[in-house]
Amino acid sequence: MVYEEKPEGFDPKLHVVGCFVENARGEILFLQRNAAKSYGNTWGTPAGKVDGGESLAEAIKREVCEETGLDKPVEDFHFLKTGFVKDGGTRIVYHKFRLYLDEEPTVTLSPTEHTNYVWVTPQDALCLDLIHDEDVFIKMFYPLLETDVKGQAFARQWG
Numbered sequence: 001m002v003y004e005e006k007p008e009g010f011d012p013k014l015h016v017v018g019c020f021v022e023n024a025r026g027e028i029l030f031l032q033r034n035a036a037k038s039y040g041n042t043w044g045t046p047a048g049k050v051d052g053g054e055s056l057a058e059a060i061k062r063e064v065c066e067e068t069g070l071d072k073p074v075e076d077f078h079f080l081k082t083g084f085v086k087d088g089g090t091r092i093v094y095h096k097f098r099l100y101l102d103e104e105p106t107v108t109l110s111p112t113e114h115t116n117y118v119w120v121t122p123q124d125a126l127c128l129d130l131i132h133d134e135d136v137f138i139k140m141f142y143p144l145l146e147t148d149v150k151g152q153a154f155a156r157q158w159g
Contacts, residue, residue: 002094002136003084010084012091017060018047019077019097020141021068023104027119028138030128031067034115043118044131050095060097068117069108072099080141087132096137 003010021029030043048063050056057074065071077097085092107117120128122142126135 001086002133002140003086004081006084007086010091012084012093015050015056015093015095016047017050017056017063017095017097018045018137019060019064019099020045020080021064021070021099021101023119024102025119027121028125029068029107030118030120030125031109031114032116032118033131034111034113037113039131041129042131043125043128044134045137056095056097060095064099067110067113068105070099070101070105076100083137083140085133094137096141098141 023029028045031046032043033040035041046064046067048059048067050059051062054062056079057077060077061072061074064077077099080096080098083094083096085094109115109117118128122138125138130138
């Protein structure tokens, strides 16, 4: 479950950064996780843990570069919002960024991390087998998505 505000008593285990890498056609880059990783074979945006002593901006730049080969200046990453995630017993502070690309980049995956990638519209992304709560973040940042893929009204579950 994702919360917009920090819930009372929320004790996070870790901080994670994630990024909507968006191209000029309005498509977002999704990566398929290696089957051997947790949440194997699911799709998500480039993301990862913030290392000790690292700023959020440094962390997202590093994660995007490690996972996609895209080495962009830190100034190109735009902070969107922080969400508070309860995933079973784990508590995560998730910081979401956006990176807009006006050219079609070459994506180079790290095979130990990801096995495939796809550029899809936010609406089409909802048809993918997404990693836990990625659909909530898509709907949070792409508000034109008023219905889910089954045509039913989307109701945010903020807690």
